[in-house]
Amino acid sequence: MTATTISKAPESSPGRAGRLRHAVADAWVLTGWELLHWRRNPGAVLGAVAFPLIMAVMFGFVFGSAMNVPGGGDYREFLMPGMFGQTMAMGVVTTVSVMAISATRGLTDRYRSMPMSALGPVAGRACADMVSSAIELTLMMACGLLIGWRVHNGPGPALAAAGLLLLLRFSLIWVGVWLGLRLSPEAATTAWMPMFPLTMLASTFVSPAQLPAPLRVIAEWNPLSATVTACRELFGNPGSPGGSWPAAHALELALAWPLLITAIFLPLAVRRYRRLDR
Template structure:
């Protein structure tokens, strides 16, 4: 049995125009949000994990961590939250990859490709739906952070800017998840593939410890890590302790570095994902 693809002679031609592409993407976004609302455990489990990280790192490791020579657990909790926020938005990558792999496995993607819709709408809709779920998770996580002693010190506008950078990073990483989801055969493989590389990215960074405490050969890796740039930017914008003093450009201009890294990741991995989507078969 054959399936229709974008290049098949009998496949409906996608309608052109930016407006139509946006409309198609929003329709797919709505479909995925409705699906999430009908499976509330997906959202609940996505909220539990970051809350556990906050509690564990705050109260289990907090007393043994030093931030700029200060071992006060309250200081470490404020230092920690920017890293937890960034880790949470990037770990959503695994969910994005698993969702797309599940759609591929069930043949839903082939059905979408047989419709006269923008080629990238299916993937854009999925990543936008994941972005909405990530925003909800950040709201809950911020409330938990406030309960354990985290505070913002530079005003609400800068704090909102920090959350915007976090969402941009999460959206960028969701495109990596999309590519992984299109490249594997099962949702389970997508989940595993989406997490394996995230652990070194998040832990070889400034999220949980000051890079100055790392070995000399690994410190530059941590400082040029796109993840570290967003964490550094959030600490600056929140006014939290632990802003790294370094000559590395991403650490000196973290806001710009965070934006540039995220935009670059979106451009590269969206291009690769859409190309893979055109040719992917189950």
């Protein structure tokens, strides 16, 4: 009788598709964990949206009567797309703070000690922040409707405008992840200081055409200005005059800027996560 030897083929290392499935599964699990945490602490989301809601009411009613919209129109309709954009941009402060605290308290090290994709934890953070941002944007739009803001071009363009706002937020999440993994929690709490003037030096509250020449150029090329100007056009709200090249091509820039920011900072964020102990 002849003995037959059955040899087991060596297991092949997972290919790119397998690694991608692994990263998606990790991101899904960590997204659920983050959302469960927010479900038990809804004040975190409400606290993040309280400040822009107060700003919208204050600027819309306290300062609105003194504001002139280029080309005419209701200032509150001019204001609200700017407030939507500012809310999305300022969300980076939350991302920076959460990532810095997670890294300092050992949560990030715990993830790295597990058989987990390097993309999974940062992607999970990004997905959770996108859910939070969608909630914040919905609340801001409801507030806008209460103070007189209206959509004039129908639901299709309005959904496209909301998509542009969330695309900007998605790109800035990667900036926040990268910064949060480099800063201490104490330094992360000051992240709002540079962000606030950057969101003001845009077409958020006034048209860049009303600013002095040096500031006008910065405001016109600010990525936030591109998104806000494109949203005003899609919502049918009064907007900035299209005399400059950035204003005339706001929709193209509202797509190009977030894609460029994501292409730069997403790889940097993943690389920084991998090298935390170096």
